[in-house]
Amino acid sequence: MILMKPLSNRKTTVSATPFDLNNDDFYRQWRDIKLTGYPQTLGELVVELNDPRKLTESEHQKLLSLCQKTNMAVYAGKTGDDPDPEIPLLMGRAFKLLELDHNWLADKTGLTSLKVVNDGARQNFIPYSNRAINWHTDGYYNTENKQIHGLNLHCVMPAPDGGENQLMDHEIVYIKLRDENPDYIRALMADDAMIIPPRIGKDGVIARKEEKGPVFSVNPVSGDLHMRYTIRTQNVIWKNDPLTLEALQRLEYWLESDSKYSYQGKLESGMGLVSNNVLHDRSAFEDSDNQKRLIYRARYYARLAGTSVSDVYGAGG
Ligand SMILES: [Fe+2]
Numbered sequence: 001m002i003l004m005k006p007l008s009n010r011k012t013t014v015s016a017t018p019f020d021l022n023n024d025d026f027y028r029q030w031r032d033i034k035l036t037g038y039p040q041t042l043g044e045l046v047v048e049l050n051d052p053r054k055l056t057e058s059e060h061q062k063l064l065s066l067c068q069k070t071n072m073a074v075y076a077g078k079t080g081d082d083p084d085p086e087i088p089l090l091m092g093r094a095f096k097l098l099e100l101d102h103n104w105l106a107d108k109t110g111l112t113s114l115k116v117v118n119d120g121a122r123q124n125f126i127p128y129s130n131r132a133i134n135w136h137t138d139g140y141y142n143t144e145n146k147q148i149h150g151l152n153l154h155c156v157m158p159a160p161d162g163g164e165n166q167l168m169d170h171e172i173v174y175i176k177l178r179d180e181n182p183d184y185i186r187a188l189m190a191d192d193a194m195i196i197p198p199r200i201g202k203d204g205v206i207a208r209k210e211e212k213g214p215v216f217s218v219n220p221v222s223g224d225l226h227m228r229y230t231i232r233t234q235n236v237i238w239k240n241d242p243l244t245l246e247a248l249q250r251l252e253y254w255l256e257s258d259s260k261y262s263y264q265g266k267l268e269s270g271m272g273l274v275s276n277n278v279l280h281d282r283s284a285f286e287d288s289d290n291q292k293r294l295i296y297r298a299r300y301y302a303r304l305a306g307t308s309v310s311d312v313y314g315a316g317g
Pocket residue numbers: 136137138280
């Protein structure tokens with residue numbers, strides 16, 4: 001059990017957030033509590049439970065407590081390879097995640113079935129292949145008002161070989177960069193730090209507009225940190241300014257160095273991830289004739305309920 005005491009009993013105001021670069025005292029208090037007892041292994045993030053469709057109060061509390069600390073938790077349920085979409089949908093609802101991002105390749109339920117697809121539009125996109133996907137947060141190409149704050153995965157069937165994930169709490173990356181040089185954060189908060197060029201359809205028509213925005217942003221009401229990022233260099237235009245490029249180099253360093261804050265593991269049948277859209281990747285995998293990887297992905301515009309910095313740490317400053 002991870003216990004965290006609010007830093008203060010005062011009601012959180014709009015301006016009180018540890019991610020405010022002008023409030024170093026609150027940042028340091030928050031950082032010290034955040035890093036104390038921070039889980040060191042993926043095993044510490046796993047909660048054994050019975051059925052995600054009927055989450056008990058105690059199971060919910062364990063998942064919530066972990067997500068308050070690390071922005072993520074992994075559940076290991078007993079539903080095996082049951083493909084019922086209600087399993088991830090009800091898990092999301094347990095955290096008051098109601099509004100799914102219905103991206104254009106999503107299923108009717110709003111979930112996305114991540115599996116190898118060799119025909120139609122999906123065959124052109126890496127998530128529907130067996131290829132590796134490098135570090136990113138989900139929906140970095142979405143419009144500003146449709147950014148993804150909650151990301152859950154549920155494994156129906158793992159690949160027999162490969163398909164592992166690495167995971168890193170985006171707040172840890174923020175801490176690493178801010179402690180090295182707060183100007184890195186300033187640079188990555190610029191509105192023009194990252195541009196995703198438009199996607200042009202086969203007919204030559206623009207299928208998605210250009211999206212320009214920051215890497216790090218802070219919700220002006222909740223004070224929570226959001227990260228929009230991909231380590232890919234194709235289809236991303238970074239602001240060509242020395243400080244931004246240096247900040248990006250350091251960010252890559254923290255992702256790719258063997259950080260104790262980076263978790264690695266493989267979701268097996270019945271397991272899933274609940275998260276506030278933490279940084280993650282996926283290794284390449286191989287299906288076999290009788291075992292084909294199927295992961296349900298649920299993207300939400302909201303964070304997991306009860307995991308806001310104001311819920312966990314109160315107000316500071
Ligand atoms: Fe992803």
